[in-house]
Amino acid sequence: MPLLEVESVSKAFGSLKALDKVSFKVEPGEIFGIAGPNGSGKSTLFNVITGIPFGPDSGRIVFDGVEIQRKAGHKIAWLGLARTFQRETSFDKLTVFENVLVSGAYGKPNRSPEEERAGALEALDIVGLPRSRHGRLAEELSVFDRKCLMLATAVAMQPKMLLLDEPASGLTRPEIETSIGLIRRIADLGVTIVLIEHVLTFLMSLSQHLLVLNQGEVLTIGNPKDVIADARVIEAYLGTRKAAV
Structure with missing residues (x-):
């Protein structure tokens, strides 16, 4: 059974649809990567999953068999779901x-x-x-x-699951390599990890599955190597084929 199930989750701010019917599943013990251009809804997705600072407008979120989309943030944390933020x-x-x-x-x-x-x-x-x-x-x-x-x-x-929002942001190359080892160490303790990152080598080194968001929608999801080679991802996120190498 998946540890996390996100089913048709949406969130809007006025006329702006930050998330539009986003669905995916994360299995226990895996490292699940999320990529996408700026403004694609990545951090908003973490916000609605954890209830910090808000939940979704619609859709269903199930964590460890419990529906959490209407629960307060502290009660979601008590179930075993923790997160970090883009800024320290x-x-x-x-x-x-x-x-x-x-x-x-x-x-x-x-x-x-x-x-x-x-x-x-x-x-x-x-x-x-x-x-x-x-x-x-x-x-x-x-x-x-x-x-x-x-x-x-x-x-x-x-936590049973840890959501990491751009942990490599602002780090040097050696620090990024150290962080990769650190996240693997946490995963080896049995913590399931969902990871947002712009540093593609970071995502490719760690993720078993990779989801790409674009304009609040799921563009594609699958094996990281296949996802990065997808022409839609190259156009929406990477810009050029050379950047995907």
Whole structure:
């Protein structure tokens, strides 16, 4: 049974259709990629799936057998669905460790203080943030470390599925390679991952299936190599065949 089923989901802002009858499925344990030009509806799709900050106008979203399209964001998180955002998000005046503690408490309420602390330390270890940085304020971190912190806050929620919105944005080539390994490490822990990214090498390295959105609609979905070779994708997203290489 799919872990996530999105069925004919639509979202409009006035006369603008940000999403128009979008449908796809994500199987447990896979890394599922989403691509598309700017304004194609990718981040809006994450918003309506997680209920942060809004849900869909119509359609059906089923996560782990539960319909979630009308649930509040925190209740969706409690079911095991976490996300990150395009820009690094943190409480800048809290330490690295405090940020992860807050997130863990949000995603997994009713844990003891000892369980919360152990979960935060485990999440930080998973993303590779050394303990020498746990006491630093979030605002003092580099761009790459802030992205790692954002990942740690999501991992601390102990999700079944993690939605990553452009995790490679703003990173250097070596940092992108490190991030690829980090996402694989999280997936190896049994977390299903849905990944939005403009860096095609990133998507191709990680994704088992790739969906392309264009103007709020599903353009195509399938094996990443086949999708990238599709003439409609080249025209809508890549622009030229040379860019697909």
